Amino acid sequence: MDTGEVISVLGAPGSGKTRLALELAFLTRPEVGAVLFHGKNPLGRKRSLQPQQRPRAVTMLVQNAEDQLFARTVFDDVAFGPRHLELEDAEIERRVLKALSAVRLDPDETSTRSPFALSGGERRRVALAGVLAMEPEVLILDEPTSNLDPKTREEFLTLLEPLRGKGAIIWLTASAEEAARAQRIYVFQDARLAEVQSGANLLRDWRRLAIAGIELPALFELAAAIERRGCPLPPTGSAPELHDAILDVWKTRHHAG
Amino acid sequence: MLGSSPRFLNFEPGDSIRHRLDPRTKLLAMFAVIADALIASVPGGIIAAYLLGVVIGLMALHLLPALWRVLRPLLVLIILFGLIIVVVTPGNAVIHISFVVPTYDGIALAIRLTLQTFLIIYTTSLLTITTPPLAVADALQWAFGWLERVRVPVRDIIAMVAIGLTFVPLLIEETQKVIAAQRARGADLGMNALLDEQAMGALMIPLLLANLRRGDELAESMEARLYNSGPRTSLHEYRFRRLDANAAAIALAFTTAVAVISFVLLP
Numbered sequence: 001m002d003t004g005e006v007i008s009v010l011g012a013p014g015s016g017k018t019r020l021a022l023e024l025a026f027l028t029r030p031e032v033g034a035v036l037f038h039g040k041n042p043l044g045r046k047r048s049l050q051p052q053q054r055p056r057a058v059t060m061l062v063q064n065a066e067d068q069l070f071a072r073t074v075f076d077d078v079a080f081g082p083r084h085l086e087l088e089d090a091e092i093e094r095r096v097l098k099a100l101s102a103v104r105l106d107p108d109e110t111s112t113r114s115p116f117a118l119s120g121g122e123r124r125r126v127a128l129a130g131v132l133a134m135e136p137e138v139l140i141l142d143e144p145t146s147n148l149d150p151k152t153r154e155e156f157l158t159l160l161e162p163l164r165g166k167g168a169i170i171w172l173t174a175s176a177e178e179a180a181r182a183q184r185i186y187v188f189q190d191a192r193l194a195e196v197q198s199g200a201n202l203l204r205d206w207r208r209l210a211i212a213g214i215e216l217p218a219l220f221e222l223a224a225a226i227e228r229r230g231c232p233l234p235p236t237g238s239a240p241e242l243h244d245a246i247l248d249v250w251k252t253r254h255h256a257g
Numbered sequence: 258m259l260g261s262s263p264r265f266l267n268f269e270p271g272d273s274i275r276h277r278l279d280p281r282t283k284l285l286a287m288f289a290v291i292a293d294a295l296i297a298s299v300p301g302g303i304i305a306a307y308l309l310g311v312v313i314g315l316m317a318l319h320l321l322p323a324l325w326r327v328l329r330p331l332l333v334l335i336i337l338f339g340l341i342i343v344v345v346t347p348g349n350a351v352i353h354i355s356f357v358v359p360t361y362d363g364i365a366l367a368i369r370l371t372l373q374t375f376l377i378i379y380t381t382s383l384l385t386i387t388t389p390p391l392a393v394a395d396a397l398q399w400a401f402g403w404l405e406r407v408r409v410p411v412r413d414i415i416a417m418v419a420i421g422l423t424f425v426p427l428l429i430e431e432t433q434k435v436i437a438a439q440r441a442r443g444a445d446l447g448m449n450a451l452l453d454e455q456a457m458g459a460l461m462i463p464l465l466l467a468n469l470r471r472g473d474e475l476a477e478s479m480e481a482r483l484y485n486s487g488p489r490t491s492l493h494e495y496r497f498r499r500l501d502a503n504a505a506a507i508a509l510a511f512t513t514a515v516a517v518i519s520f521v522l523l524p
Contacts, residue, residue, distance in 0.1 A: 022437055025437075025441050027437045027440055027441060028437075054440065056443055059441055059442055059443070060438075060441035060442075061441075062434070062437065062438040062441060065438065067463055067466070067467060068435060068438040068439060068459075068463045069463070070458050070459050070461075070462035070463050071455075071458070080439075080442060080443070080444070080455070080459065081442040081443035081444075082443070083443075083455075084443035084444055084445070085443060130442055131441075131442055134442060134443055140441075
């Protein structure tokens with residue numbers, strides 16, 4: 001992976017994404033192979049896993065990260081990571097305030113509040129700020145929008161957009177729509193890498209994704225449902241073509257009936 | 258997630274004689290052996306009690322590796338306590354090593370206590386290895402249900418214990434998840450975390466919150482399914498069979514033998 005690159009790992013729930021994320025974040029040792037960081041394996045060859053060996057430049061936003069908040073104030077929680085980097089107080093404060101504004105939380109208003117007084121969506125933003133304050137070289141997002149309602153989800157996605165180009169981002173998700181935002185997409189099935197594709201081509205293969213249990217955009221879910229009811233659609237490339245194809249099928253049926 | 262999570266109390270599914278025994282028989286036999294271990298204060302009694310343990314063990318040879326996995330960590334503790342007893346019991350000194358004074362009485366007491374403790378742990382582990390936690394709970398309810406008459410909420414206590422036991426693996430998984438999450442944002446959470454107030458908070462608060470939430474949800478879903486709204490019947494009715502009678506007879510015979518040896522023959 002290159003600096004500033006965004007790659008996504010697309011896989012159905014239970015396909016082993018979280019396990020992969022933990023391995024990529026140097027939190028578990030892979031059973032076979034190794035994860036390299038700057039061309040080296042920081043975990044070495046020893047069997048035991050020392051937390052000190054982890055490169056601090058790799059951080060992860062875990063699934064449902066809002067459950068991991070614990071400090072008395074939002075400020076303290078976001079500062080938790082940077083404090084472990086042994087930075088000076090002024091630098092910690094700068095990073096916390098910057099991270100809070102990056103997730104569009106007003107530092108004046110929220111930083112002294114208890115994280116538990118915030119809404120679920122806001123808490124997840126605080127969790128993201130906590131990770132961003134580490135100023136990581138590699139940011140791993142494990143299903144960053146899981147369990148969010150559609151509106152909060154959209155808001156959260158707009159927060160992630162400006163992160164592009166700063167460090168490398170590895171985005172694990174079950175949604176084809178989210179995965180398509182990346183430059184490279186790895187489709188992950190049964191803990192194995194099934195395909196490598198570029199973002200624009202991903203949905204061309206929507207039939208295979210549907211079989212693999214991946215969540216598709218609404219139009220493609222509709223198409224998959226139509227085909228499941230025994231009405232094949234013509235092979236189509238893009239969303240507008242598929243849209244027309246569905247309309248055609250509907251019209252023919254309607255006239256016949 | 259991080260390494261394999263230990264299965265709590267290591268219930269091993271299987272079809273040995275131990276598995277087929279009624280959980281109530283196993284519970285009573287366990288009490289019998291514990292009683293044996295406690296009253297066996299003389300060498301003869303301890304040997305007799307251990308013989309019973311061996312007989313029970315022979316009934317479940319293939320379980321011994323699993324049993325060893327449970328006992329091994331506890332063995333270290335038992336031996337450690339034994340060593341402490343050796344040096345803190347007053348009596349005839351064996352040797353003086355500055356202020357450490359092991360005594361003959363201490364050695365005798367330590368051997369007796371470690372043997373007794375080991376036997377108790379061995380039998381309890383045998384019960385939990387061959388009996389699903391819920392069956393243990395049923396047996397406990399059967400054995401102590403009469404306390405309900407004197408307003409001891411036996412059923413609730415047992416429900417709590419049973420739920421607690423089933424949730425331990427989940428708790429372990431949850432702990433590993435929190436550790437991974439906090440490490441991912443820079444915390445060490447190694448052994449030195451125990452001394453670091455903030456690191457402890459980072460671990461304990463999310464864990465506590467998750468469990469309170471889970472407890473709430475569980476209570477609601479149990480009440481939604483009419484828990485606590487009247488007498489409950491059981492899906493699995495237990496029945497004593499010939500096997501149980503035989504097992505009970507063996508346990509009773511040994512207990513009597515141990516009692517006779519300890520109190521009558523060698524008072």
